[in-house]
Amino acid sequence: MGRELRKVPAGWEHPKDENGRYIPMYDQYYGDVLKEWLEGHKQWGDGTHPELVERPETKEKYPFFAMWDGRSPDPDMYHIRKYTPEELTHIQLYETTSEGTPISPVFKAGEIEELCGWAAENCTTFGRSKATKEQWLAMLSDDLVYHKEGNLLFL
Secondary structure, three states: OOEEEEEEOOOOOOOEOOOOOEOOOOOOEHHHHHHHHHHHHHHHHHOOOHHHHHOOOHHHHOOOHHHHHOOOOOHHHOEOOOOOOOOOOEEEEEEOOOOOEEOOOOEEOOOHHHHHHHHHHHOOOEOOEOOOHHHHHHHHHHOOOOEEEOOEEEO
């Protein structure tokens, strides 16, 4: 059960479906992801894609880029607006088992300790396992949320 801290703009409301459930969404701008996919598609067509350079026989099994890489990115799974760093003034905790849905309210960026206190009471790190406010703060500072059980580490 992955967890990550995302920067969000003030007033951010994660998109929901018609039943009021969060729609899983990557933390990337659709335009950037589409541009990268289209570049891969072009490279596949002209034979310069790194996969084809290393293993040219791959094109026999996958004549089209989409057959190898999958369909082009779905705009519903990405931000359709590119936010500037100055706009990303708040933070929110997300689960990343899916593409990402919120598991905390939105906090101001300077309220990391408040978010960690909230997470200690309301969120899990893995399965049903929880962490203290201090543990959340340490994990989010290291950009790695985990659960340790003996000598096992669950990410």
